[in-house]
Amino acid sequence: MSEAIQQPNYFEFYGLPIQFNPDQNAVKAKFYALSKQFHPDFYANESEEKQQEVLDLSTLNNKAYQTLSNPNKRLKYVLELKGIVATDEGYQLPQSFLMEMMDINEALMDLEFEPDAEKLTQVKRDVEAIEKGLKDELENLKIQFDQDPEKSEALLPSMKDNFYRQKYIDRIRERL
Incomplete structure (x- = not known):
């Protein structure tokens, strides 16, 4: 069995409970709020480390939104998050x-x-x-x-x- 890659918890990042059908208005609102908060222009005068940290958070925000706003990606993500589905798993169908x-x-x-x-x-x-x-x-x-x-x-x-x-x-x- 391959070692599970620890992926970020997008629900935690957005302060939402793990659900298959999260409130899409809450997802969108959180995405826009974090997009403003982590906008690179606001950190232009900061250290390189701080700029990189903000860029990483901005990327995380984009990935979280892409996943949580798409029903198919969200299904796979929640099942992976719960450790139920592995990427290269050979699953035996009934x-x-x-x-x-x-x-x-x-x-x-x-x-x-x-x-x-x-x-x-x-x-x-x-x-x-x-x-x-x-x-x-x-x-x-x-x-x-x-x-x-x-x-x-x-x-x-x-x-x-x-x-x-x-x-x-x-x-x-x-x-x-």
């Missing part, structure tokens, strides 16, 4: 899901050899239905997590599983 994907992959292979607009439309519909199911499940888990952070740890394995199934679907989407 057998039932893999069987379902095998059918879709076989249909896609058939379509490469014998293009069929009707069959392609059906495969796209199947993939969209799976995707919608995953998104609905994830939204439900996010809401539960944000409402009750004390019991939220128990939800993380399900969220991790959903995250990796979604990644698999994204790869299939690229082939469609």
Whole structure:
């Protein structure tokens, strides 16, 4: 297992609780406030160390905002922050899901050899239905997590599983 890289806690930096759906107005307000506070022009007469420190904080602020304002980046970030998802992890998807994907992959292979607009439309519909199911499940888990952070740890394995199934679907989407 590779050593986890300690990444900055953007929620802590913004003074917000760790959530999958943080208040976006609060995120934006904090971003603008810190952008002003750490603007390099205000530190032009400071020492090089101080200028570098302000530049680092300004960069951290930009990264925090990019992550916390984007639902997909935020999902991955929170799961990594909680130590649930590792960058180069080989995650074992559930057998039932893999069987379902095998059918879709076989249909896609058939379509490469014998293009069929009707069959392609059906495969796209199947993939969209799976995707919608995953998104609905994830939204439900996010809401539960944000409402009750004390019991939220128990939800993380399900969220991790959903995250990796979604990644698999994204790869299939690229082939469609």
